[in-house]
Amino acid sequence: MTADPRRTEAVHPAHADLDRLDLRALVDAFVDDQQDAVRAVQAAAPALTGAVGAALPRLRAGGRLVYAGAGTSGRLGVLDATELTPTFSWPPERAVPLIAGGEGAIRHAVEGAEDSVQAGQDDVRAAGVGRDDVLLALAASGTTPYVLGAIHAARAAGALTVGIANNPDTPLLAAVDCPVLLDTGPEVISGSTRLKAGTAQKIALNTLSSALMVQLGKVYGNLMVDMRASNEKLQGRALRLVVHATGADEAAARTALAQADGHVKTAVVMLLLGVDASHAEARLRAAGGQARAALERP
Known part of the structure; x- marks a missing residue:
């Protein structure tokens, strides 16, 4: 069998006896490995800066943030989109999360949903993505067909495309206007990208959307002043x-x-x-x- 070139799919060389560790060592293995997520985002800071700068004119012109992902990546997109409203009073209609398999996939895995390029294209078109919009395409693998379809449709509509992936030299990073590589490498539990790959994506999304909100006037000093007291x-x-x-x-x-x-x-x-x-x-x-x-x- 040909080896999978994606680093996120590799077997971690340091944890062959994970299931034999005592409880403290097991917890330490997971916690320590998360440091790679932070380092990966630090290395991606120039790319994130470029993405924020490219996105700002679109959003100032009234555009939307549109997120596209599958599985963990899709759920992280839903989370980031959802939290912009209570934190920054960002209009919910201007933060549009698209997840392979639809809303049901937020809580339950929808088998095979991520494998359809056409579904990604259809969801972007149904969302009415246009020239002022910014698509944030998320896939740890960098190869997810649903996300690649979303990118293709968004670019055809004239939207800015930002791609976040955890493997280098992948189709997702090659397809977007602003590629952001979060090179987190193999997971402690091999292939489980809900771990440090997901952590790196969460940090990157927090950084990107928060930087955008600061630049758009949602913050005074470091105070989140563009919020309404609703509870x-x-x-x-x-x-x-x-x-x-x-x-x-x-x-x-x-x-x-x-x-x-x-x-x-x-x-x-x-x-x-x-x-x-x-x-x-x-x-x-x-x-x-x-x-x-x-x-x-x-």
């Missing part, structure tokens, strides 16, 4: 953020948040400039949603 936990967080950003006391911060309909960024601008909610909102609109720019405008 008790978030109300407490919003209050603390407003107090920290403005130096106001809790009573003033609470009043401003109430007048700002729970929107932290509006409350911050209100308090720092001494204006009401409507004036704060107008300044933010004029500044493209950038809190710092709204505060510095004459």
Whole structure:
């Protein structure tokens, strides 16, 4: 049998006796191996920087982040897309997760779903992907047919394509505009890319989407000010953020948040400039949603 050239499919040379380790050694083996995920993303920082820079003009023009993946990669895409709304008030319709096998594949494996190039193409077309959109294509192997189909359809529609894979010299990385290699190598449990390959993908997605949100004005300093307090936990967080950003006391911060309909960024601008909610909102609109720019405008 011909050896599989993908490093993620190789047998890890250091863990042939994994099933014979005592409990502490077993846990250490898994934890220690995760360090390779961090190193892989560090090595990919220039590629991630390029991807963020290429994506920004599309998103500023009203485009969407569209994620495409299968299995673990697909679920990580769903997670990243879902968390952008509560964290940054990113409109949910502008974060579109596509996973091989559909929504049912989030909780249950859909056998064979990832093997269809046509399914990937169909899902991208059904999502109406266009020129202002950014496709984030995820596949540890770098060879998943569903994801390759999604890339093909997205490029045909004029979208920017960013590819994240854990094996070098793979079709996915060759097919996209912005290739990001996360070279994590063999897994402790051979072939189980839900381990450090998945960790590296999660770090890369966190980095990419968070950097985009900062550049799009969703953060003031290092505070997540573009959020709305929609439950008790978030109300407490919003209050603390407003107090920290403005130096106001809790009573003033609470009043401003109430007048700002729970929107932290509006409350911050209100308090720092001494204006009401409507004036704060107008300044933010004029500044493209950038809190710092709204505060510095004459």
